Amino acid sequence: MNAQKTDALSAYFLAETSDVQETHTLSIIVDNEPGVLARVIGLFSGRGYNIDSLSVSETEHEKHVSRITIVTTGTPQVIEQIRHQLDRLVPVHIVRDLTVAAKHTSQEKPLERELALIKVRGEGEKRLEALRLSDAFKATVIDATVEHFVFEITGRTNKIDQFIEILSPLGLVEVSRTGVAALARGGQALKDLHDEI
Amino acid sequence: MQREMTGAEMVLQALRDNGVEHVFGYPGGAVLPIYDELIQQDDIQHILVRHEQGAGHAAEGYARSTGKAGVALVTSGPGATNMVTALTDAMLDSIPMVCITGQVPTNLVGSDAFQECDTVGITRPCTKHNWLVKDVKDLPRVLHEAFYVATSGRPGPVVVDIPKDVQFATGTYEKAQTNPSAHKSYRPQLKGEMTAIRAAVELMSKAKRPVFYTGGGVVNSGPAASQLLRELVDLTGFPLTSTLMGLGAYPASGEQWLGMLGMHGTYEANMAMHDCDLMICIGARFDDRITGRLDKFSPNSTKIHVDIDPSSINKIVHVDLPIVGDVAHVLEDMVRIWRASSFRSQPELKGWQTQISKWRARDCLSYSENNDVIMPQYALQRLNAAIKGRKDVYISTEVGQHQMWAAQYLGFESPNHWLTSGGFGTMGYGLPAAIGAQVAHPDALCINVAGDASILMNIQEMSTAVQHGLAPKTFILNNSYMGMVRQWQQLLHGNRLSHSYTDSLPDFVKLAEAYGGKGIRVTKPAELDDAIQEMIEAPGPVLFDCRVAQLTNCFPMIPSGKAHNEMLLPDEATDEAVANAIDTAGKSLV
Structure with a gap:
């Protein structure tokens, strides 16, 4: 997301409260069904979010669920949007921002x-x-x-x-x-x- | 109930079990087995459209006017891709729609077979969810889930893509689970958090310059939500404005009604938004057509936002008090808490009401009347007079100036009676949407307010209306221009009207007759009332060719890049003011 502040004259340039770019690690539990990764990646490309790193594999075979780990960069507002947008996908069970969770327990990183x-x-x-x-x-x-x-x-x-x-x-x-x-x-x-x- | 049946039979049974009575569709190779089942039963009526996009918009109009899911059935490949515009439209306006598409047999998927396309791939970003069903044993579950996902939470379109061999295959059909909310990963939050709702009511009780800003979410939440909204407005005495999508949730005749807000909203609504100290946003999403210049958007207000979709909150505008939940549920709690606390509306509100009256007195929707030429605003005022008091009127629109004028000059008294393409702005929406509404309400008066350019985008659906004995009336404000495009060219591009004039328009009267409908042409203001009556009384579909002033602009307007309190009002819109309304930075915006 562009952090264009100075000439923010419309809705197309979000009036960012902060333009500090942060790197966050998100963990996403999804149904291991065809197309689920495409949904997640498509959301990132379609909405202009960054993917710094992505890994995915089935983690619980009996429950048929996979875990996707995404490292992304954006302003705090964008990171919050990403979390909610991911949560909105029907086959997504859980989304957690591990970077924020680490900060809650006074750790720097997960x-x-x-x-x-x-x-x-x-x-x-x-x-x-x-x-x-x-x-x-x-x-x-x-x-x-x-x-x-x-x-x-x-x-x-x-x-x-x-x-x-x-x-x-x-x-x-x-x-x-x-x-x-x-x-x-x-x-x-x-x-x-x-x-x- | 468990029964052995083919996939095609399952489709029909699942539609029946989900309360479907009407399906809009177009047959083709990959859905023939389903069509073969359709013709052998009477419970579900199929409406044959003339273009798959028409089926999609008809399903949307049906859904919007009933609150139920609209259902469309189309074939693979071009059938599915023709549906993409309607799906995206439903996605942006949160319209519940279940679209069933045929697919080439599973053994041919991926082989570039005839009429094959990656339907789930293409529709992934424009649906709430979609499924490719490769095994008939999954089909009943997926169909039931499709209806649940489409209609629950924030509603939206879904696609179920069914290969032809799966339609032929035999499997065991089961009814939906009694508790669909036991979905393993999708659980929309209906109840708002009580502490947040209490805090909101507390803020409301202390507000001096409050305003309700409501949207399509109130309509989507069902009739109870609109009822509760009216109750809350009465209790609090707060003024209310609505987005394009929310019109009708609060009656236009209501005491607190400010009119629509946003780019072509009223002066009083936009000024109230700008100057308020408390904004209560209910089921709206701070769209760019609403906010105008963001860094000057309602600078001094505390903002409460009620929305069922957490991703809508803080997406565009930072809010102080978010409440995630269904509008009806949250409003019910708000009304109850307000009552229990026996709050009275503040005496300070008087000053705010006085201020609003001053803005109202500005009469921002005034225009210069003309005895020789029909002004488009006048045409809609006459239409409004003709339908006033009737409860069974459904208005749809196409997209452009006529749409904004319809929103400004037609008064909407109840929810689900206004069908328009708000988020996506799809020209060609109105006629099929009116057909969809007419199917759901056969005895109602369904009027499509159209422009001469928009109507041509799905004009073929006149044929659908005639075949099925439906009588939508299309009220064309014919100025021979793509009026909104022309207006923007005047505002932005030195009035160089590049390709926005339509030469060689068809004779709409003859066109209506060619389809088997009725055509009416009016060129003089004095002829309007009788002609409108003739249109309303006509038993079949009508194309009403209302020749209006060609170069009228739609005002008031917040020019691109400007704030709510920088509106361009009709009486100030001289040629020079119009030419300079948008500065360099604003020109890059859409």
Whole structure:
């Protein structure tokens, strides 16, 4: 959403109370039915919201439900809209803003992890350096030949970003990332989280 | 009840079990099994339209005039895509509609088969929900769920896409569960939170310059909501304005009625919105046609917003006190709490009423009368005089100047009698919508107020009306222009009238006769009353070609980018004022 304030002359440029962009992590429990992901993604593209990261998989087979984790960026007002718009979709069971829920319990962020597979090709000193760095980042080697490694790394998004950046002069070939999986800290289930702003 | 039957039979049985009496549709290859069932029964009447879009709008008109879901039945591919405009229209105006579409057989889905399209993909953003039913055993449940989703909560259109092989397949039919509210994920909140409602009543009891701003949500909530609204207005003595979609919920003859608000709303309504200290928004959504310039929208008011859809709250305008719930439920609580607290309307309200009377005295709907040429406003005033006092009149409109004039000059006394395309602004809505209303109310007078351009967008439905013995009257304000487009070109583009004049309009009288209806043409103000009477008394459908002044503008108007208190009033709208009404920034707005 545009945060155009100065020439806000109509309804088309929302008079934002705050134009501070925030990044929030949303957890959405949905029926695992055909098209449900398209509904969620279509809502984001249709209404001009951002998707920074998206991950989805069936989490409870018997109940036939999936969990979608979306990291999005927007003003607080837009984030609130996203939450309500998602909740409006018929196959959506629960929507919770994990970032807000974390703030309610005085934490900075929810638990977030991402997994990445990273392919590096090189020889000599560069190869050794890549291996040393993988050790420092607690990445594991899951495939290798004399000329390449594939590392597996798990961690927060910024840790993975950093690892990839460091590897880029060392023969980085390609990267595959899962997107963020997230849970709230503490013993509560998603539906019991308090996330009203 | 459990019974073995084919998918096509299930469709008919589910319609019956959900109280459906009328279906608007058009057959085609992928729905033939359902049509074959239709002709072998008498409970459900099918109205054959001439274009699938017409079926959609007719279903909308039917729904709006009855409060029940409108049902449309069309074939795959072009049948479904022709429905998209009507579905989106129903989505924006929250109209309950169940659309059943045929689909190519499941084994051909995805193969680019003849008349195949991804119906659920195409209609996903323009429906409240949709389903592709790939197995006949899911069909009864989906059909019942479709009616529940369409009609509950904030109503809206749904699509059930049924492949042809599923229509032929045999399965077990079951009636709907007795408790549909046990839906696993969709549970609209009906009851408002009591602490919020109490706080709202408290604010109302202290307000000095309050105004009710009501919308289509009051009509959607059912007749009880309108009744309770009237009660609350009487108790509080607060003035009330309404959006285009909400007209009729509070009577136009009511003491507190300010008229419609917004871009073409009345001066008194918009000024009251601007100057109020408490705004009570009930079932409306702060649309851009209502708010005008947002950063100057009602700057000094506390805002209460009652809406069944949480996503409507704080979407456009930040409100101080949101109440999520069904309008009737919330109003019932408000009335009860107001009564129990034995609040009296404040003596301070007197000053506010005096101020409002001053604004009223501005007479913002005045226009220069003319003895030679029919002014469009005059035509509608005469129409209004002819239908005044009749309770069985349903008015639909197309979209444009005539629609705004109809909203301004026709008085609506009760809900569900005003059918118009508000949110989506669909030209071509009015005639099929009037047909839909006429199907639901065969003995009522259904009038479509139209423009010469709009009416041509679904004129083919005249044929539908004649075939089914329906008698909608289309009252065309014919100025040979797309009047609203021309007005905006005058306001924004130096009066360069690019393609907004329709040369070679058809002879509407002959056109009506060609369809088997009646045509009436009027060119002089003095002929109007008799001709309107003739139209009303005609037994069949009528095209009333009312030749009006060609270059009349629709006023009052809040020009784009302006605030409620910066209206352009008819007596101030000189050519120069019109040419300069919109500044550079406002020109980019629609």
